[in-house]
Amino acid sequence: xxxxxxxxxxxxxxDSLNKRNKKEMISKYYFRILGVCGLxxxxxxxxxxxxxxxxxxxxxYFAPKIHRKEIDVGSEHPPIPGxxxxxxxxxxxxxxxxxxxxxxxxxxPITFFKLLFSDHGxxxxxxxxxxxxxxxxxxxxxxPVWRDSCVEFFVKVVPEDLNEKVGYFNFEMNSIxxxxxxxxxxxxxxxxxxxxxxxxxxxxxxxxxxxxLESHHLxxxxxxxxxxxxxxxxSVFEAYINQKVVLPxxxxxxxxxxxxxxxxxxxxxxxxSSWSPIKNAVLNFHQPxxxxxxxxxxEVLYE
Numbered sequence: 001x002x003x004x005x006x007x008x009x010x011x012x013x014x015d016s017l018n019k020r021n022k023k024e025m026i027s028k029y030y031f032r033i034l035g036v037c038g039l040x041x042x043x044x045x046x047x048x049x050x051x052x053x054x055x056x057x058x059x060x061y062f063a064p065k066i067h068r069k070e071i072d073v074g075s076e077h078p079p080i081p082g083x084x085x086x087x088x089x090x091x092x093x094x095x096x097x098x099x100x101x102x103x104x105x106x107x108x109p110i111t112f113f114k115l116l117f118s119d120h121g122x123x124x125x126x127x128x129x130x131x132x133x134x135x136x137x138x139x140x141x142x143x144p145v146w147r148d149s150c151v152e153f154f155v156k157v158v159p160e161d162l163n164e165k166v167g168y169f170n171f172e173m174n175s176i177x178x179x180x181x182x183x184x185x186x187x188x189x190x191x192x193x194x195x196x197x198x199x200x201x202x203x204x205x206x207x208x209x210x211x212x213l214e215s216h217h218l219x220x221x222x223x224x225x226x227x228x229x230x231x232x233x234x235s236v237f238e239a240y241i242n243q244k245v246v247l248p249x250x251x252x253x254x255x256x257x258x259x260x261x262x263x264x265x266x267x268x269x270x271x272x273s274s275w276s277p278i279k280n281a282v283l284n285f286h287q288p289x290x291x292x293x294x295x296x297x298x299e300v301l302y303e
Contacts, residue, residue: 059259059275059276059277059291059292059293060292060293060295061093061095061115061258061292061293061294061295062093062295062296062297062298063092063093063115063116063117063122063294063295063296063297064091064092064116064117064297064298064299064300064301065116065117065118065119065296065297065299065300065301066080066088066116066117066118066123066300066301066302066303067118067119067300067301067302067303068080068118068303069303078213079213079214079229080116080123080213080229080303081303083214083227084112084114084125084127084227084229088301088303089114089116089125091299091301092114092115092116092125092301093114093297094112094113094114094127095112095113095114095260095275096110096111096112096275097111097112097113097260097261097262097273097274097275098273098275099273099274099275099276099277099278100271100272100273101271101272101273101274101278101281101283102281103272103283104270104271104272104273105269105270105271106132106267106269106270106271107271108262108263108271108272108273109128109129109130109131109132109134109149109262110128110129110130111126111127111128111129111151111262111273112126112127113125113126113127113151113153113260113275115294116301117247117296118231120233120234121231121232121233121234121235122155122231122232122234123213123229123230123231123232124153124171124229124230124231124232125214125227125228125229126151126227126228126229127225127227128149128151128175128225128226128227128262129225130223130225131149131223131224131225131226132222132223133221133222133267133268134148134149134175134224134226134264135147135148135149135174135264135266135267136148136149136174136175136176136217137174137266138174138178139176139178140178141178141179141180141204141207141208142179142180142181142201142207143178143180144180145172145173145174145178145179145180146172146180146263146265147264147265147266148174148175148178148264148266149174149175149264149267150172150173150174150262150263150264151172151173151228151260151261151262152170152171152172152173152260152261152262152263152285153170153171153172153258153260154168154169154170154171154258154259154260154261154285154286154288154291155168155169155171155256155257155258155294156168156169156256156257156258156288156291157169157237157241157245157246157256158245158246158248158252158254158255158256159241159243159244159245159246160243160244160245160246161243162254164241164243166185166241167183167184167185167186167187167241168183168184168187168257168288168291169181169182169183169184169202169236169237169240170182170184170199170285170286171210171230171232173212173228173230175215175216175217175226175228176215176216176217177212177215177228177230179207179210179212179230181201181202181206181207181210181236182199182200182201182202183199183200183202183240184199184200184286185197185199185200187286187287187288189284195286200240202236202240206235206236206239206240207236209233209235209236210230210231210232210233210236211230211231212228212229212230213229213230213231214227214228214229215227215228215229216228247296248294248295248296249295249296250295250296250298255293255294255295256293256294256295257288257291257292257293257294258276258291258292258293258294259274259275259276259285259290259291259292260274260275260276261273261274261275261285262274263285272285274290275292276290276291276292277290278290
């Protein structure tokens with residue numbers, strides 16, 4: 001009887017051993033698979049976060065294009081109807097100016113901007129909220145409006161002749177539309193802080209072709225909001241770079257460079273802020289190496 005039971009017991013022991021071995025093998029493979037999946041997940045997170053950091057570091061704006069009815073290159077440009085949040089402008093990316101320079105004595109007012117191309121030029125629109133006792137002192141073309149509550153648009157266009165070195169333009173405007181406009185070929189400064197090559201003040205003929213389409217007269221003290229909208233014809237750029245501009249389209253792969261600023265030098269508590277960060281924290285807006293990128297977006301708007 002014993003000789004018949006021993007093989008049966010051994011078989012049971014072998015079966016039990018095989019089951020344990022299979023379970024151990026399955027467990028090993030399971031944990032190996034988990035380890036490989038975990039490794040790939042970690043790599044993904046690292047790459048994803050690197051990408052997100054890169055996107056956060058890169059200041060890029062895609063401006064749509066608008067086709068307007070019965071507007072010629074030499075005509076007056078009426079405001080695009082609907083205002084900053086209207087039907088057409090609501091389809092244009094709205095970006096906040098969010099980088100405050102450490103030299104500021106107060107928090108800058110909340111400021112957003114929008115850019116929009118047309119066949120003949122570029123629309124620029126600012127919306128300023130919670131501006132505390134805004135200054136509006138200067139009223140004449142080329143006055144030092146940066147001392148007022150001011151919004152600024154610096155832009156470097158691309159010329160047809162890519163071998164030709166060009167500078168950049170600075171459009172500075174207070175809430176009533178007083179404009180300071182110059183063309184800077186060399187932004188470097190001497191030991192006294194002056195431009196080594198003086199900026200070219202854009203003449204009044206070309207300056208007057210920049211059409212202020214919406215502005216506000218700020219007569220009351222306290223906290224207020226205001227908007228400024230203007231149109232820059234390409235002819236202003238072309239008159240000073242002495243050739244046609246190339247639009248920053250996907251086909252050309254030649255983006256423009258620009259930055260947007262909000263400042264008030266003569267406020268009781270002055271402030272300075274930018275859209276694309278001034279990474280060396282120096283109080284100097286004339287640093288084109290920190291400009292962001294302007295591209296012509298894919299969307300086309302029809303008035």
